[in-house]
Amino acid sequence: MQHEAAMEHAEALVQDEKWYEVRQLISEWPEPEIADLLFDLPPAHRAILFRLLPHDKATDVFSFLEPELQNHLLTDLTEEETRRLITNLAPDDRTHLLEDLPGEAVQKLLNLLPPEDLWKTRQLLGYPEESVGRLMTPDYVAVRRHWTVSEALKHIRAKGQKAETISTIYVVENRWQFVDAVSLESIVLAQLDTHIEDLLARDLVALSPLADREEAVRTITRYDVFSIPVVDSRNVLLGVVTADDVFDVAEEEATEDFQKGAAVNPLKSSYREASLWELFAKRFPWLLALIGVNLLSSTVIAVYEDLLQTAIALTFFMPLLLGTGGNTGSQAATLVVRALSTGDLELSDWMRAIGKEVMVGLVLAVCMGLATSLLGFWRGDWHLALAVALSMAGIVIWTNLMGTVLPFVLVRMKLDPAVASSPLITSVSDVTGLIIYFLIARAILLG
Amino acid sequence: MQHEAAMEHAEALVQDEKWYEVRQLISEWPEPEIADLLFDLPPAHRAILFRLLPHDKATDVFSFLEPELQNHLLTDLTEEETRRLITNLAPDDRTHLLEDLPGEAVQKLLNLLPPEDLWKTRQLLGYPEESVGRLMTPDYVAVRRHWTVSEALKHIRAKGQKAETISTIYVVENRWQFVDAVSLESIVLAQLDTHIEDLLARDLVALSPLADREEAVRTITRYDVFSIPVVDSRNVLLGVVTADDVFDVAEEEATEDFQKGAAVNPLKSSYREASLWELFAKRFPWLLALIGVNLLSSTVIAVYEDLLQTAIALTFFMPLLLGTGGNTGSQAATLVVRALSTGDLELSDWMRAIGKEVMVGLVLAVCMGLATSLLGFWRGDWHLALAVALSMAGIVIWTNLMGTVLPFVLVRMKLDPAVASSPLITSVSDVTGLIIYFLIARAILLG
Numbered sequence: 001m002q003h004e005a006a007m008e009h010a011e012a013l014v015q016d017e018k019w020y021e022v023r024q025l026i027s028e029w030p031e032p033e034i035a036d037l038l039f040d041l042p043p044a045h046r047a048i049l050f051r052l053l054p055h056d057k058a059t060d061v062f063s064f065l066e067p068e069l070q071n072h073l074l075t076d077l078t079e080e081e082t083r084r085l086i087t088n089l090a091p092d093d094r095t096h097l098l099e100d101l102p103g104e105a106v107q108k109l110l111n112l113l114p115p116e117d118l119w120k121t122r123q124l125l126g127y128p129e130e131s132v133g134r135l136m137t138p139d140y141v142a143v144r145r146h147w148t149v150s151e152a153l154k155h156i157r158a159k160g161q162k163a164e165t166i167s168t169i170y171v172v173e174n175r176w177q178f179v180d181a182v183s184l185e186s187i188v189l190a191q192l193d194t195h196i197e198d199l200l201a202r203d204l205v206a207l208s209p210l211a212d213r214e215e216a217v218r219t220i221t222r223y224d225v226f227s228i229p230v231v232d233s234r235n236v237l238l239g240v241v242t243a244d245d246v247f248d249v250a251e252e253e254a255t256e257d258f259q260k261g262a263a264v265n266p267l268k269s270s271y272r273e274a275s276l277w278e279l280f281a282k283r284f285p286w287l288l289a290l291i292g293v294n295l296l297s298s299t300v301i302a303v304y305e306d307l308l309q310t311a312i313a314l315t316f317f318m319p320l321l322l323g324t325g326g327n328t329g330s331q332a333a334t335l336v337v338r339a340l341s342t343g344d345l346e347l348s349d350w351m352r353a354i355g356k357e358v359m360v361g362l363v364l365a366v367c368m369g370l371a372t373s374l375l376g377f378w379r380g381d382w383h384l385a386l387a388v389a390l391s392m393a394g395i396v397i398w399t400n401l402m403g404t405v406l407p408f409v410l411v412r413m414k415l416d417p418a419v420a421s422s423p424l425i426t427s428v429s430d431v432t433g434l435i436i437y438f439l440i441a442r443a444i445l446l447g
Numbered sequence: 448m449q450h451e452a453a454m455e456h457a458e459a460l461v462q463d464e465k466w467y468e469v470r471q472l473i474s475e476w477p478e479p480e481i482a483d484l485l486f487d488l489p490p491a492h493r494a495i496l497f498r499l500l501p502h503d504k505a506t507d508v509f510s511f512l513e514p515e516l517q518n519h520l521l522t523d524l525t526e527e528e529t530r531r532l533i534t535n536l537a538p539d540d541r542t543h544l545l546e547d548l549p550g551e552a553v554q555k556l557l558n559l560l561p562p563e564d565l566w567k568t569r570q571l572l573g574y575p576e577e578s579v580g581r582l583m584t585p586d587y588v589a590v591r592r593h594w595t596v597s598e599a600l601k602h603i604r605a606k607g608q609k610a611e612t613i614s615t616i617y618v619v620e621n622r623w624q625f626v627d628a629v630s631l632e633s634i635v636l637a638q639l640d641t642h643i644e645d646l647l648a649r650d651l652v653a654l655s656p657l658a659d660r661e662e663a664v665r666t667i668t669r670y671d672v673f674s675i676p677v678v679d680s681r682n683v684l685l686g687v688v689t690a691d692d693v694f695d696v697a698e699e700e701a702t703e704d705f706q707k708g709a710a711v712n713p714l715k716s717s718y719r720e721a722s723l724w725e726l727f728a729k730r731f732p733w734l735l736a737l738i739g740v741n742l743l744s745s746t747v748i749a750v751y752e753d754l755l756q757t758a759i760a761l762t763f764f765m766p767l768l769l770g771t772g773g774n775t776g777s778q779a780a781t782l783v784v785r786a787l788s789t790g791d792l793e794l795s796d797w798m799r800a801i802g803k804e805v806m807v808g809l810v811l812a813v814c815m816g817l818a819t820s821l822l823g824f825w826r827g828d829w830h831l832a833l834a835v836a837l838s839m840a841g842i843v844i845w846t847n848l849m850g851t852v853l854p855f856v857l858v859r860m861k862l863d864p865a866v867a868s869s870p871l872i873t874s875v876s877d878v879t880g881l882i883i884y885f886l887i888a889r890a891i892l893l894g
Binding site: 030032153156157160161165166167183184185188189204205220221222223224225226243244247248250251254255257258259261262263264267270271272276279280283284286287288290291293294295297298301302305308309312315316317318319320322323324326327328330331333334335336337338339342344345349353356357359360363364367368371372375422423426427430434 | 477479600603604607608612613614630631632635636651652667668669670671672673690691694695697698701702704705706708709710711714717718719723726727730731733734735737738740741742744745748749752755756759762763764765766767769770771773774775777778780781782783784785786789791792796800803804806807810811814815818819822869870873874877881
C-alpha cells in the first residue's frame with residue numbers, strides 16, 4: 001500500500017490546487033488507494049480530482065468507493081459524465097450502487113442507460129435483496145460442448161473483451177441449458193483439436209437466483225471455485241457469481257452477525273461512514289427492549305425482598321452467579337450460532353449439539369460449583385456454601401442449555417440465529433438465574 | 448449438493464459392503480460431498496472406501512477432509528499409499544496437513560516425500576504459524592517481460608500442467624525480481640505478437656512472507672484479486688497466495704473472533720469435530736477468570752451493605768442498571784473490534800472513533816436516563832427517580848467509553864482487540880457500574 005507520506009503529499013497538493021502534480025503522482029496508484037484519497041478530501045475537491053482521472057480508471061475507482069460517497073459524487077457530475085460512468089460499471093457493481101440509492105435517483109439513473117444495459121440491470125434488480133440474483137453478472141462467455149478447443153479459443157477471443165470474467169468458461173446445450181463449466185486454464189493447456197466435451201468433469205454445482213447470498217458464500221468456500229453458475233428451474237444458465245463479489249458478501253455477512261451478536265441492528269455500510277444518528281438508532285431499540293427483560297429480574301428481586309433482608313449475604317453472591325450465568329450462556333450461544341452460520345452445524349444436528357453441550361455443561365457446573373462453595377465457606381457457614389454452590393451449578397447447566405437451544409429454535413422458526421445475542425442471553429440468564437438462586441437459597445437457608 | 452437420499456443410499460450400500468455399487472454411485476459426486484460421506488462412515492469402512500477412489504480423486508477428497516480425519520486415515524494407509532497421497536497434495540494443502548499433526552508424525556511423513564517436494568514443504572514450513580509464508584504455493588508460472596504473448600503461451604502450456612494456478616501469470620526480471628502480474632485472460636485476449644511488457648498495469652501489491660495471514664485477507668478483499676505475489680525484502684518472488692486459501696483463512700479468522708468475543712479460546716478446528724474435553728478446556732479458564740472480576744462486584748456490594756439495608760429498593764434497580772451497562776459496553780466494543788479487524792478502523796483513528804462514541808453515548812445516556820426515571824417514580828419518590836436516572840446516564844456514558852477505548856488499548860499493546868469480549872466487558876461494567884450507582888445513590892438519598 002502507498003506510504004502514508006505519499007497520501008499526505010497528495011492531500012497537500014490538492015489543498016494547494018496543484019492538479020497537474022496530483023494527477024502525475026497518483027497515475028500509478030492502485031484504484032482502492034485513489035478511492036481512499038478521495039474519501040479523505042473535502043467534497044469540493046473530490047469532484048475535481050475525480051474528473052481528472054482517465055475514464056477507465058475513474059470507473060474502477062468509483063466501484064471501490066463507499067455507497068454514500070458514490071451518491072455524493074453522482075450529484076456533482078453532469079448527465080453525460082454520469083451516463084458514461086454508469087454504463088462502464090460492471091452490471092453487478094451497478095446493481096450494488098442502485099440498491100443503495102433512493103428510488104427516484106435510481107429511476108433517473110436507469111433512464112441514462114443505453115437500452116441493452118438497462119435490460120441487464122433491470123433483470124438483476126428484479127431479484128429479492130440479498131439474493132444470489134443480485135450478485136450475478138450476465139457477462140460471461142459460453143461455449144458449446146461439441147466445439148474443439150481451437151473453436152472455443154476463437155470464440156473466447158471474440159467475446160472475452162466484454163466479459164467480466166473469462167477465467168471460467170461455461171458450457172451450454174442448444175437452448176442455453178447449463179452443462180458444466182471448464183476453466184480457461186484447462187482450455188489453454190489442452191491440445192487444440194480436443195473437444196470441449198472431453199474436458200468436462202461434470203461435478204459442478206449451480207445455484208438458484210432466488211437462493212440467499214449466504215448460500216453463494218457457503219458454496220464457494222466449500223468447493224474452492226472462482227465462480228458459480230446461476231440457473232433457473234429449467235436449468236437455463238442465467239448468469240454467474242464471481243468469487244470477489246462473494247468475498248465481499250462473506251465479510252459483510254460476518255460483520256452483520258457480529259453486530260447482531262452484540263444486540264446492534266446491522267449498520268448500513270461501514271462503521272467509519274456511519275452517522276451519529278445511525279449508530280444511535282441501531283443500538284437504542286435493543287437497549288430499551290432489554291430493559292424490559294432486566295425489569296423482570298428486578299421484579300424477581302422485589303418478590304424475594306424479604307429473603308434478601310433476612311440474609312443480606314445473599315446479595316453478595318448475586319454478581320457472581322448472574323455474571324457466570326450470562327457468560328456461560330453467551331459462550332454456548334456464540335459457538336452454536338457461528339457453527340450454524342458457517343454450515344458447520346445444521347438444523348438436523350440439534351440432538352448431537354444438545355447432547356454434547358449437556359455433557360460440557362455438567363462438567364462446567366461441577367467445577368464452577370466447587371469454586372463457588374469455597375467462597376461460600378469464606379463468607380458464611382456450610383449452609384450458605386451449599387446454597388451458592390448448588391445455585392451456581394444449576395445456573396450454569398440451565399444457561400448453557402438455553403444458549404445451545406435458543407439458536408436452533410430461532411432457525412426452526414426461520415429467524416436468524418444471530419438474534420441470540422450475548423446481551424439478550426445475558427439478560428434472560430439474569431431473570432432465570434435469580435429464580436434458581438432464590439428458590440435454592442430459601443429451601444436451604446429457611447427450609 | 449447431493450440429495451440427502453443419495454447420501455443415505457450410499458451409506459446403506461457401504462453398510463452392506465456393496466463396494467462396487469458404492470463406487471459407481473459416487474463416481475460423479477463432487478469431492479467435498481465424498482468427504483462428507485467419509486465423515487459419516489464408521490472408521491473401518493472409511494479406509495476401504497477411500498482406497499477404492501481413483502488416485503487423483505483420492506488426493507482431492509483428502510484435502511477436503513477435516514485434519515483429525517486426515518490423521519486417522521493416514522494411520523490406516525500403507526507407506527506406499529501415504530507417499531502417493533502426500534506427494535500429490537498441493538504444497539500449501541500439505542503444509543496445512545503437517546501443521547496439525549504431532550511432531551513425530553510430521554518427521555515420518557517428510558521422510559516419505561521425494562527430495563524436490565521435501566524442499567518445497569520445508570521451505571513453506573519455515574515461516575511462522577498464521578503467516579503468509581505458510582499459505583503460499585511455489586507452483587506458479589512466471590514469464591519474462593520482453594517475451595511475446597505467443598512465447599508466453601508456449602511456456603504456459605509447457606509449465607502449466609504442474610502449477611496450482613495459472614489464472615494469474617507472474618512477470619519477473621532476470622534474477623527472479625518481481626515486476627508485475629498479468630491475468631491469463633488478458634494474455635489469451637491479446638494479439639500473439641504483443642509484448643508481455645505492454646500488458647502490465649504495474650499497480651499490483653505484494654506481501655511479505657512474514658506478514659500475518661490476516662494481511663492476505665485484507666489485501667484480497669481490498670483489491671478484488673484472485674492471487675497475491677509474495678516477495679522477500681529484495682523483491683524476489685517467493686510464491687503466490689491464491690484466493691481460495693485466503694477465503695478459508697478469512698472464515699477461520701472470523702470464527703476465531705466470534706469465539707474470542709464470547710470469551711471462548713478459539714477451537715482447534717470445527718465445533719462439530721471438537722471433543723467434550725476441548726470444549727470444556729476452551730471455556731473454563733475464562734469463566735474462572737471472570738469470577739475474579741465478578742468477585743470485585745460482590746466486594747463493592749459488601750462495602751455498601753449498610754446503604755442497601757437502609758434502602759432495599761436500591762437492589763430492585765441493580766439488574767436494570769448493570770444489565771444496561773453491560774449491553775452498552777458490549778455494543779460499543781463489538782462495533783469497534785470488528786471495524787478494527789476488517790481494516791475499517793485503524794489504530795490512528797482512535798480520536799475519531801472516541802469522539803463519535805462520546806456523542807452517541809451522551810444521547811443514549813439521556814434517553815436511557817429518562818426511561819429509567821419513570822421507573823424510579825413508580826417505585827419511590829423523585830429522590831429515587833433522580834438517583835437511578837443519573838446512575839443510568841453515568842453508567843451508559845462510562846461503559847460506552849470503556850467499550851470503545853479498550854479495543855484500541857489492546858491493539859496499541861500489540862494484543863488482539865477481540866479479547867475485549869462481551870463477557871469481559873459485561874463483568875468489568877458490573878464492578879464500575881455498582882460503584883457509580885452506590886456513590887450517586889448515597890449522595891442523593893443520604894446526603
